[in-house]
Amino acid sequence: MSEHEFGAKVAQVLNRGTAELPASTLDSLRAIREKAVLEAQGRAHTPAYFNWKLTVPVAALAVIYASYLLMDGDDELAQLAPHELEARILTDEMPVHAYLDVGFENWLKTKSQK
Amino acid sequence: MAEDKIAKIARYLALAVMLGACVGLVSAQALNWSSVAPEYQKILTPLASGWENMDDGRKRIWLEIAKRHATLDPVQQERLQQRMRHWASLPHADRARALEQYKKHKQLTPQQQAQVHQLWLEYDSLAEEVKEDLRNPVKK
Numbered sequence: 001m002s003e004h005e006f007g008a009k010v011a012q013v014l015n016r017g018t019a020e021l022p023a024s025t026l027d028s029l030r031a032i033r034e035k036a037v038l039e040a041q042g043r044a045h046t047p048a049y050f051n052w053k054l055t056v057p058v059a060a061l062a063v064i065y066a067s068y069l070l071m072d073g074d075d076e077l078a079q080l081a082p083h084e085l086e087a088r089i090l091t092d093e094m095p096v097h098a099y100l101d102v103g104f105e106n107w108l109k110t111k112s113q114k
Numbered sequence: 115m116a117e118d119k120i121a122k123i124a125r126y127l128a129l130a131v132m133l134g135a136c137v138g139l140v141s142a143q144a145l146n147w148s149s150v151a152p153e154y155q156k157i158l159t160p161l162a163s164g165w166e167n168m169d170d171g172r173k174r175i176w177l178e179i180a181k182r183h184a185t186l187d188p189v190q191q192e193r194l195q196q197r198m199r200h201w202a203s204l205p206h207a208d209r210a211r212a213l214e215q216y217k218k219h220k221q222l223t224p225q226q227q228a229q230v231h232q233l234w235l236e237y238d239s240l241a242e243e244v245k246e247d248l249r250n251p252v253k254k
Contacts, residue, residue, distance in 0.1 A: 061233075064226050067218065077217045083178035086209075089216045090179070090197045091190035097200070098234045099215035100208055103248035107237050108230075110248075 061112035145173045154180040160199040168202070176202075 077085060089096060098104055147165045150158065157180040158165070165173070183191060201209065219227060237245070 060226075060229065064222060064230060067222055067226070077220055081178075083175040083182075085213060085216075086175060086201070087179045087182050087186075087194070089213060090201055091186055091193050092216070094216075094219065094231055094234060096197055096212055098238075099212040099219070100204075101237075101245075101249070103245045104234060104237050106248045106251060108233060111233070 058112065061108070065108055065112040145170055145177075150177070157183045158198070160195065161202050164199075164202060172202070 077088075080088070089099075147155070147162060150165075154177060155162070158176055161168070161176060168176075179194070183194070186194065204212070219230065222230065237248075240248075
């Protein structure tokens with residue numbers, strides 16, 4: 001028996017099997033298939049660039065960037081004497097040049113808009 | 115009589131001016147590098163070469179920072195030593211801008227601050243040409 005003949009034989013058996021299935025089982029299978037087709041159509045309509053996994057971090061970055069633009073600064077820090085404020089910036093985790101690097105500012109902006 | 119009074123007032127004024135000049139002189143001398151206490155000189159060593167060119171206001175700020183040095187943990191002390199000279203060399207406008215940005219950064223939640231710090235580390239690891247393009251986007 002050739003490969004083609006074998007395939008035709010298997011299909012014949014499967015089709016006979018389907019014809020012999022009870023009506024309720026056939027209805028369930030039809031419903032599942034229709035649901036799967038609908039879901040596949042829904043996915044096809046979602047734009048390729050839209051990714052829920054990216055939405056959350058990008059939104060968080062957008063909030064941070066907006067905060068930089070809108071905030072007036074910490075009230076507690078505003079009360080500090082100049083030497084106290086300078087001592088803080090000079091000992092902070094973030095280096096001073098990070099606050100002055102326009103490239104970093106632009107990069108932050110780009111990332112928050114992606 | 116009136117002339118005596120005018121002469122008296124003039125003498126008081128001259129005395130006040132002389133006293134003021136003396137106080138100013140003593141105060142300025144107190145801010146000379148040689149007059150800075152040895153323990154503060156040690157902390158402020160990175161600034162020694164430019165100290166005499168600094169205005170008195172900046173000198174006083176650095177002396178106050180030196181006084182706080184003992185209250186800092188070792189990591190903070192090291193950061194201070196590394197950043198001192200760069201900070202002192204910045205124009206006033208840049209220092210003011212950095213302080214404003216710092217204040218805004220500190221208004222974020224601790225999680226957001228950590229996120230920005232992480233982003234800084236990512237940005238800092240970019241190739242210098244990439245960073246240069248980001249600094250001058252119009253040139254592209």
